Amino acid sequence: MTTDKFLPRDSDIWAWHLATESDVADIVEMAQSFYQAEIEDLFVPRPDVMAYSLHRGLVGQNYSLAREQIIVARDKTTKELLAWAWCKRGIYLPYAVEEVAEAAFAHVKLTLPQRTRITMLAQTIQQWVLWCHLHSIPVLISSSIRAEQTAFMRLHETFGFRVNGSLAYKRINKDLA
Numbered sequence: 001m002t003t004d005k006f007l008p009r010d011s012d013i014w015a016w017h018l019a020t021e022s023d024v025a026d027i028v029e030m031a032q033s034f035y036q037a038e039i040e041d042l043f044v045p046r047p048d049v050m051a052y053s054l055h056r057g058l059v060g061q062n063y064s065l066a067r068e069q070i071i072v073a074r075d076k077t078t079k080e081l082l083a084w085a086w087c088k089r090g091i092y093l094p095y096a097v098e099e100v101a102e103a104a105f106a107h108v109k110l111t112l113p114q115r116t117r118i119t120m121l122a123q124t125i126q127q128w129v130l131w132c133h134l135h136s137i138p139v140l141i142s143s144s145i146r147a148e149q150t151a152f153m154r155l156h157e158t159f160g161f162r163v164n165g166s167l168a169y170k171r172i173n174k175d176l177a
Contacts, residue, residue, distance in 0.1 A: 003159055006122035014082050016123065018061065019070040024054045026081040027072070027107075034110045038146060057086060066135040071127060073120055083108040085124040089137050101132050103142035106152075121152060125159050132172040142168045 008016065019027070028047050036045050060067040066089070073083040084107055091100040106124045108117045125142070132140045144152050144166045156168035 003122065003126065006119055006126060008123055012119075013075055013077070014073040014120070015076050016071055016073050016127065018065075019054075019058060019072045019084065021055065021058060023072050023081070023084070024051050024058070027054060027084050030081055030084065030107055030109065031105075035107060035146075054086075057088070060088075069127070069131045071124070073123075081109070082112065083120045083124065085127070087128045087131060087140075089132075089135065091141070098138045100139045100141050101128070101137045103128050103140065106142075118151065118155065122155055122158070125155060129159065129170070129172060138172055140170050140172055 028050050031050060032045070032047060039045065054070065057068050057070050061070055068086070068088045070086045071084065072081060074081055084105065085103070086105040087101055087103045089099060089101045091102050092098075093100060103125075106121055108120045110117070112120075128140055128142070131137075140161075142156060142161070146152070149166055153163045153166065153168060156170075157163050159170070161168040161170040
């Protein structure tokens with residue numbers, strides 16, 4: 001299956017941008033509204049800690065675009081936040097020397113139609129792969145803690161990731177496959 005069908009189009013109702021400080025409140029609200037319930041039995045969610053972490057990530061991104069990538073997709077007309085994602089570099093596994101980028105978050109507004117959510121997640125994965133390629137990060141790892149993750153993991157397979165359970169990983173090649 002070709003992944004070109006997921007590329008951003010002028011007809012998309014959203015546009016992707018690098019996140020800014022003004023996006024933090026909406027990102028935290030989306031995480032609370034749509035995703036917090038899935039972790040509440042394990043962690044005590046703290047919106048202030050998430051906002052702090054996002055602000056720190058944005059400082060890193062503003063310092064160097066090669067350090068972290070925090071992106072948002074907003075409705076072109078209403079400017080409503082529809083999705084956001086965060087990928088960061090600098091991870092090293094205890095058994096290898098290659099640097100790894102970690103896809104930390106990929107959230108979409110769960111009330112959007114399923115086809116829209118899948119397209120937005122596919123565009124997120126494309127942007128992560130491109131970001132790793134542009135910054136010579138050799139391996140990208142993505143995972144999911146969601147109870148329903150089958151479609152998300154299959155989407156990774158479409159983009160050439162190896163998937164084991166809830167972990168997807170890909171060696172970033174020159175061809176951006």
